[in-house]
Amino acid sequence: MDYKKRNGGPFMGGASQAKRGKTGGEWEDSPSQFEEELSMFDEAEMEAEEMEGQAGHDVIPVGDLFSADLNPRWRRPNAPTLDPSSDKLVFQQIDLDYYLGSAVAGMPGQLQGKVPIIRMFGVTDSGNSVCCHVHGFAPYFFVPAPSGFKADYLSEFQKELNSAVLKDMRSNKDNISITVLAVDITRKESMYGYHGKRILDFLRITMAMPRLIAPAKRLLEQGLKFGPFPLQSYPSYEANIDFEIRFMVDSDVVGCCWIELPKGKYRVSLCQYEVDVGWTDLISHPAEGDWQRIAPLRVLSFDIECAGRKGIFPEPDKDPVIQIASMVQRQGETEPFIRTVFTLQSCASIVGSQILCFTQERQLLQSWAEFLRTVDPDIITGYNIQNFDFPYLLNRAAALKVNLFPYLGRVRGIKSVLKDLNFQSKQMGRRENKTINMEGRVQFDLLQVLLRDYKLRSYTLNAVSFHFLQEQKEDVQHSIITDLQNGNEQTRRRLAVYCLKDAYLPLRLLQKLMCVINYMEMARVTGVPLTYLLSRGQQIKVVSQLLRQAMKQDLVMPVVKTEGGEDYTGATVIEPEKGYYSVPIATLDFSSLYPSIMMAHNLCYTTLLQKGSVEKLGWTPTGDLFVKSTVRKGLLPEILENLLSARKRAKTELKKETDPFKKQVLDGRQLALKISANSVYGFTGAQVGKLPCLEISQSVTGFGRQMIEQTKQLVESRYTISGGYQADAKVIYGDTDSVMVKLGVATVSEAMEIGKEAAEWVSSHFTPPIKLEFEKVYYPYLLINKKRYAGLYFSSSADTHDKMDCKGIETVRRDNCPLVANLINTCLQRILIDRDPKGAVNHAKEVISDLLCNRIDISQLVITKELTRTAQEYAGKQAHVELAERTRSMCWRTTFPLTHNTTWNSSCPNPLRLEATSNNSL
DNA sequence: CAGAGCACCTAA
């Protein structure tokens, strides 16, 4: 009856949901906090600068919108004239692609037909945009030369392959006459397997354009006959490398690095630095020292509103776009310098932002596109722009035949087209995405970033803003948007404030989470373009590093056909001694376990001895053989050493650095380095991947299993009563790279002391850089099961705990309703902090009785898919009963160990569970 | 009603 009582709020958020009044959908209009914030921008700017002729908060009649006088901030700063014969051009490259074009006279490379041209987009220190066309770089791959091959046969080979490729083409739209540009002999060695540094002759086959690589590779695999050689199949090497990556690796360019074009080596062709350069002339600066800086990139965030029909999700062929809000900020600054709303119909002014009103939707769309091209952002952000705003705008513009709309990139004449893309991985499952090409601009959809990098309970902009910024959206229900639009200029103003905030929040989040900095650092560390980090998986990052390392030793990467096979054995989880521990439990961890194993044992493609090899130079637990680093040091260990030592450097620099901005960059870097090191192992084990090598991955886990076992033995053998210690140490649990040890001491500080000593002593039994570290003490500690435990975490001080640490329990899982998570969290606090298990039980009983007596709002229960589905199947009261029952059983189950915490073990039956599940009469 | 199989999510 009275279950409407709302005693909740957002999970973990407590009652602070609606601090800002404005609860209902009332239309009363006191200025919101956000409006005050907006007006502050205005005041600050009025003080800082003369009125530039921009009427900050006026409603501007559409007319001379794009004149420099009216909107001086929209355009980029004027670009100083450049004299290629005496000036160099330096810019930070932020995006990179290629296109097929005609050769430019004076530039290296093929002269006739279409040639591939790399295009780098970037920004100079003074904020001028650069489009740099790099000429003369052609795609290539390798095949081993057949035995007895001599230079005399090169032209014969080239001719045969060329005609085979031509014959293979179904149509020849581009009228290609030469497909194979060149064939050369080079001395190379396959990186797969150690074969006594057997450097062989390889044919380096250069093709006219990237898309000819795949057919050439296929034809060579199928078999080619040339000269005196019999028909035979040629395995290919590096024929599956993206052209952009190929270029970057070969010219030592990494994502987001600074590029210098020396004087006399480039030519200017168009406005704001559109230049041509030969590929060997550009200088790429490693991201060190001064070259770590970031150019003043323009970041545009936007949001659109549509007038949908009642209860129907807006459809672009029917429902109009009524508002578009945009905010533009320079990377590194704290406030947006452009704040604009384009509205359909009139709209009352908003202090601190510019309102542009249109009577025709077509004109609104057209003008916004023009606005975007004028502002010329390097990065475009927003919330779900990739799958909603951009597709909607493009489809709407198509429906209204606004033909000049879909040109949103930085290259004149290239139409932005919507495409469906299916992205699938074990990690993320199947994900349907849309893509829009926008040459030279990086689309940084904040929703996509959050889905990739953060595990959250809810990904709505409101929930995310609350979680990270303790701030929320302006309060406007979706259902009233159309009514607001059909009202008057005041109601449309309210909508505009809402829309502006939705454009502003992504910008704030981007800043708070340091997305741009962190992603740039990742691009620099791994060497891939920024856009790859959002559109591609983990593998390409390792490939990029592997190729760079391999090139130094003339090693080439084979193309392997990918087929899934048997899984291999992973890590050991030590059988837990379940229970409640009211004594300190020391935790020892191997730091970077898998990377350090690969380094210590020189595990790599290049050091693997193929089965049947006679030499036995060092065994792995799985019976695979790898040569010692004294024979040949592996590429993967080299990559890992570079990553981890760079991380150490970044961390020491971080400690010294005082400038907060540089600190952020360094922190982003050390994080990127850590993640990169950890993904190398996964790459070798990815059976459907670019270069899987299960010998490496299973040896890594094999060593890991041996090590955790040995660690347990060592600790338990040394810390004994007979060895002079207070008690016999016991490893009560361990997972993959850690052991939890009950040392039998009474205080945290004793546990810390012995823990540190034990870690050091155990480390001495392993090959460097393998290292066991003392990490923390849990006191008290509740061990529920494998991968499920909780405890008070001591590491910085022996007197006070840093936090309550929960692993695998309902409190950290997203497939439980908040009620359960909150309940368990409170119970754990009672047990661990108050040391009052009875209090925990009482609390649980209270909550459950509230639940059974319908005293709890049903909406709190509906969170998991299963529960949602059930709620849909049952109606009204019945749904409540069903949900209550399910939640109740979860509560009983998870609270049970808490009630019997000191004596309970897994062999005991669970009387409460029996009671809970058998008692179905509510 | 046990248990296999599956979905989901987490630990490392």
Added chain:
DNA sequence: TGAGTTAGGTGCTCTG
């Protein structure tokens, strides 16, 4: 045509 790994707890459904 692109996708990091295995171990493992828990709840639900289906089946003999």
